[in-house]
Amino acid sequence: MIWDAVLLAVRELRRNLMRALLTTLGVVIGVSAVIAMVTVGNGATASIANQIASLGRNAIVLQPFTPDGGNPADRRSFNAADVAALRRDISHVRVISPEANTTVTAVMGSNNHNTQVTGADEGYFILHETQLSKGRPFNEVEIRSGRAVCILGETVRQRLFGSGDAMGQVIRVKNIPCQVIGLLVAQGPDTFGNDRDDHMLMPLKAVQRRLIGNNDIPLVWLATDTAASVPDVIKQVKELMHERRHIAEGEKDNFNVQDLAQITQTIGQVTGVMTLFVAAVASISLLVGGIGIMNIMLVSVTERTREIGIRLAIGARERDVLTQFLVEAMMMSILGGLIGILLGLALSFAGTQALHFPFIPSPVAVAIAFLFSGAIGIGFGFFPARKAARLDPIEALRHE
Numbered sequence: 001m002i003w004d005a006v007l008l009a010v011r012e013l014r015r016n017l018m019r020a021l022l023t024t025l026g027v028v029i030g031v032s033a034v035i036a037m038v039t040v041g042n043g044a045t046a047s048i049a050n051q052i053a054s055l056g057r058n059a060i061v062l063q064p065f066t067p068d069g070g071n072p073a074d075r076r077s078f079n080a081a082d083v084a085a086l087r088r089d090i091s092h093v094r095v096i097s098p099e100a101n102t103t104v105t106a107v108m109g110s111n112n113h114n115t116q117v118t119g120a121d122e123g124y125f126i127l128h129e130t131q132l133s134k135g136r137p138f139n140e141v142e143i144r145s146g147r148a149v150c151i152l153g154e155t156v157r158q159r160l161f162g163s164g165d166a167m168g169q170v171i172r173v174k175n176i177p178c179q180v181i182g183l184l185v186a187q188g189p190d191t192f193g194n195d196r197d198d199h200m201l202m203p204l205k206a207v208q209r210r211l212i213g214n215n216d217i218p219l220v221w222l223a224t225d226t227a228a229s230v231p232d233v234i235k236q237v238k239e240l241m242h243e244r245r246h247i248a249e250g251e252k253d254n255f256n257v258q259d260l261a262q263i264t265q266t267i268g269q270v271t272g273v274m275t276l277f278v279a280a281v282a283s284i285s286l287l288v289g290g291i292g293i294m295n296i297m298l299v300s301v302t303e304r305t306r307e308i309g310i311r312l313a314i315g316a317r318e319r320d321v322l323t324q325f326l327v328e329a330m331m332m333s334i335l336g337g338l339i340g341i342l343l344g345l346a347l348s349f350a351g352t353q354a355l356h357f358p359f360i361p362s363p364v365a366v367a368i369a370f371l372f373s374g375a376i377g378i379g380f381g382f383f384p385a386r387k388a389a390r391l392d393p394i395e396a397l398r399h400e
Contacts, residue, residue, distance in 0.1 A: 023296045024336030026289025027376060031340025031369045032347060033282035038365040039348035041275025043357030045268050050358075051190055058227050059127065059260045060234060062086075062220040062241075067252035076254055077216035082244060086220065090236045092229040097123035097221040100207050106160060106200065107172040113159035116199045117150075117173065119207025127223045130201075134167055135182025138203050146205030148173070151182035154197040176210050178202065189356060230259050279365070286372060289336060290380035297329050297384035322389040329381020330374060337373030341366055 064075045083098045100119040105112055124130065125137045135151065142149050150173065157166050166180045187196040208215050224233045234257050241247070241255050345361060352359045 019296065020332055020335070023292050024289065024332050024339070026285055026292045027333050027336030027373050028289070028340040028343060030283055030286030030289055031337050031373055032344035033285060034279045034369045035341060035344030035361070035365055036348040036351065037279045037282050038275055038362050039345070039360065040351050040355070040357065041271060041278070042360040042362055043348075043352040043355070045271040045275075046360055047190075047357045048271065049268060057129075058224040058230055060222045060224065060230065060237070061258050061260065062222065062237060063256050063258075064218060065254055065256040067254060076245070077218045078220055079215055079217060082241075083217060083220060085240060085244060086222065086237070089240055090222070090233060092225045092233055093222050094225050095123045095126045095223045097121065097127045097223075098204060098217045099124065099219045099221065100204060100212060100217055101219070102207065102211050104174045104211060106156060108160035108169065111160050111162075113156060115153075115156050117207060117211065118199060118201050119204040119211075120201055121204050123221075124201070127221050131185040132182045133185045135180075137182065138201075143203050143205070146203055146209055148176050148178040148206050148210065149181045149203065150178045151184060151201040152180055153184045153199045154186035155195055156198065156200050157183055173200075173202070174211055227261065230261065234259060283372070286376055289373075290333070290376035293329055293332055293377060294380040294384060296332075297325060297381055298387070300328070301325065301384050301388045318389040322385045325385035325388050326378065326381050329385065330377035333373045333377030333381075334370075337370045340373065341370060344369075 062078070064077050066075050078098070080098075083096060086093075087096055097120060101116055102119075103114065104117050105114050118124070120138075121143045122138065122140070130137070132151065133154075137151070138149065141147070150171070152160070152166060160166070160171060161169070166183060169180050170177050171180060172178070184197070184201075190196050202211075204217075208217075222233065222237070224230050237257050238253070241253075241257075245254060247253060345366075348361065349359050351357075
């Protein structure tokens with residue numbers, strides 16, 4: 001019986017193919033929108049997590065902080081003695097990277113470019129796993145003396161040298177001659193469209209003395225031996241900073257220690273909630289598609305009233321007619337679901353490629369969207385099918 005109903009449904013859909021396709025359009029849009037939103041959301045979450053992870057494995061960031069009600073201008077940075085104390089007193093740390101950042105104008109001949117320069121030492125290259133396409137990192141003499149040498153990001157190199165060779169050339173950074181000793185591997189834009197290649201590196205002391213004009217260290221990175229030791233290291237850092245910055249018990253900290261893994265988890269939760277919210281809004285079009293299926297099925301019942309009357313008159317049962325129209329409604333919704341899945345995956349693939357996100361389809365989202373589209377067919381097809389099954393055969397035969 002079911003197979004006969006399927007054959008009849010296929011025949012009816014082929015007879016009104018364009019109407020059937022237009023009827024399923026709402027389901028197609030709903031399913032494709034849900035799958036596209038979830039897939040792009042997964043890609044965005046993974047992209048952010050990868051970028052945070054690229055800052056360092058098992059990394060902890062230590063920054064000065066202004067308590068509530070304090071003046072940001074009074075923010076107290078760290079110094080070389082603080083970094084030395086961290087290296088001496090904190091256990092389970094494989095590398096420490098003190099950093100200072102400022103914005104400068106780099107000049108080469110008639111070309112100039114505003115960019116960010118990061119002052120760092122040998123720990124920067126280990127902690128951030130920095131890769132060079134050419135040249136070398138800073139040596140010990142350059143780090144200790146604060147010699148003006150620099151390593152350029154790809155965007156800075158292109159703006160200053162174009163297709164020319166930058167290695168060994170001397171540029172001016174805030175009117176200070178600086179020799180190019182290396183080039184960073186191109187990384188491209190981040191999740192938010194920021195250019196990760198638009199920066200340059202110099203020895204920390206060179207940036208402090210020649211560009212900023214002080215010995216402040218506004219940022220210190222620490223990387224632990226293992227992920228399990230991160231909480232213990234954070235506790236040690238807090239205790240040491242309380243002692244060195246003379247913070248009494250009960251006073252608010254004027255520094256902040258953050259675990260990148262916790263930041264990644266928090267961002268993942270936020271993006272996950274946003275993805276579910278957008279997908280829920282997109283799924284409303286599934287309900288609109290279901291209403292469209294119900295309307296067309298009601299029209300179909302009216303058009304085929306005489307056919308239904310003949311079937312009932314020659315012995316068809318109410319459940320046979322009910323099954324036939326339910327199968328037709330389900331086939332339209334399932335057809336829309338299949339087209340929506342293919343369209344959603346195609347749109348999400350194009351979107352993730354355009355946004356430079358990884359393509360991470362969700363089998364769960366695909367399965368739920370498909371099952372929901374089938375449920376839409378049953379739910380919204382039941383009323384027209386019941387109406388057809390309850391027609392009076394004599395009145396149906398009289399219908400013109």
